[in-house]
Amino acid sequence: MNIRSLTRGDGVVIGAAVLLFIASFLDLTGGPDCSGPYAKFCEAQDYSSSNAWDALSTLMSMYLAGVIGAAIVVISRALPQPRKVAGLDLGQFGVALTIFAAWTAFWSIIDANSAGAGLIIGLIAALILAAGAVAGPLVPALKPALIGAPKPQAAPYGAGPNPGYGYPGAQQQAGGGYGYPGGQQPQAGQTHGQQVPAEATAGGAAGATPAAGTAPEFAPFWFAVPVARPLYGEDGSPSPIAELAPGTWYLAVEQRGQALIAQTQDGRRGVLQDTTGIQRG
Numbered sequence: 001m002n003i004r005s006l007t008r009g010d011g012v013v014i015g016a017a018v019l020l021f022i023a024s025f026l027d028l029t030g031g032p033d034c035s036g037p038y039a040k041f042c043e044a045q046d047y048s049s050s051n052a053w054d055a056l057s058t059l060m061s062m063y064l065a066g067v068i069g070a071a072i073v074v075i076s077r078a079l080p081q082p083r084k085v086a087g088l089d090l091g092q093f094g095v096a097l098t099i100f101a102a103w104t105a106f107w108s109i110i111d112a113n114s115a116g117a118g119l120i121i122g123l124i125a126a127l128i129l130a131a132g133a134v135a136g137p138l139v140p141a142l143k144p145a146l147i148g149a150p151k152p153q154a155a156p157y158g159a160g161p162n163p164g165y166g167y168p169g170a171q172q173q174a175g176g177g178y179g180y181p182g183g184q185q186p187q188a189g190q191t192h193g194q195q196v197p198a199e200a201t202a203g204g205a206a207g208a209t210p211a212a213g214t215a216p217e218f219a220p221f222w223f224a225v226p227v228a229r230p231l232y233g234e235d236g237s238p239s240p241i242a243e244l245a246p247g248t249w250y251l252a253v254e255q256r257g258q259a260l261i262a263q264t265q266d267g268r269r270g271v272l273q274d275t276t277g278i279q280r281g
Contacts, residue, residue: 005228005243006146009136010074013098016129017070020101023125024052024063026118051118062104066126069097073133081240095133102130145227222249222281223260231262231270241270249281 028051052059072094076083083090105126109119136142224247230240242264244250253269254261260272 005078005245006074007077007136007143008146009132009139009142010077011146012132012142013070013073013129013136016125016132017067020063020066020070020122020125020129023118023122024059026051026121027116028052028055028058028118029112029116030114052122058104058108062101062108062122062126065097065104066101066129069094069101069133070129072097073136077136095130098126098130098133102126218255220251220253223252223262223278224249224281225272226277226279229272229274231264231268231272233270234261242268244272 052063073091076089076091076094079090085093102123105119105123109115109123112119132142225244227246229244231242231244232238233241244262244264248265250265251263252260252272253263256271258273258275260275261269262272263269
């Protein structure tokens with residue numbers, strides 16, 4: 001579970017769930033007016049109010065339903081791949097619970113003769129919770145990351161004589177690593193591992209620049225993403241196969257239009273569709 005994939009909308013959901021849980025300990029009903037001539041009458045009666053923990057049906061259908069729904073929404077959005085329960089997406093199930101909690105809170109306060117702080121604050125928290133769960137993925141202001149992404153380090157594997165192989169800032173062996181920043185790229189017709197002839201690498205300006213009218217060949221490079229982004233399979237599958245996390249370097253091995261074919265540290269390859277704001281190594 002990647003906490004950095006949480007958004008501002010998830011922060012609204014978490015805050016509303018905490019407020020709803022606190023409201024469950026407050027009085028559900030308001031006390032009577034015991035001023036003036038009613039003071040003696042109130043002293044003879046027991047007007048101790050109760051909270052949601054004294055009413056199991058209200059507790060489960062309003063307060064805990066909202067808190068559990070919020071937890072499901074946040075967990076589902078932090079998972080690298082969506083999970084399903086009884087054929088429904090886990091996040092959709094959580095959103096439905098938050099809406100049910102808001103619906104119950106609304107009719108509970110309508111039916112109450114004298115609503116206490118527990119019902120009033122509970123209704124407000126439940127409405128904010130449901131709105132945050134529904135609008136989080138839709139409203140642009142709620143989409144930015146809740147926790148800012150750290151800046152990628154120049155050498156993630158250290159800065160010694162042999163830091164991480166192939167990463168930006170790492171010292172490569174003679175000839176440079178294929179496809180890594182600063183490494184020599186193979187010429188046309190050359191297989192990986194062969195030495196590049198001197199005349200091919202020192203051919204002057206004419207040999208260093210591509211011919212007029214021809215697009216330059218793609219050179220693999222290292223990059224980092226500003227926020228967590230899904231990596232989809234090359235077969236066009238709609239489900240992501242991995243999630244690229246901020247603060248980690250990934251290798252771009254091919255470009256397809258605006259998308260990049262990226263390779264993770266464990267060797268998996270996939271399509272990064274959103275390449276806006278990436279940092280090149």
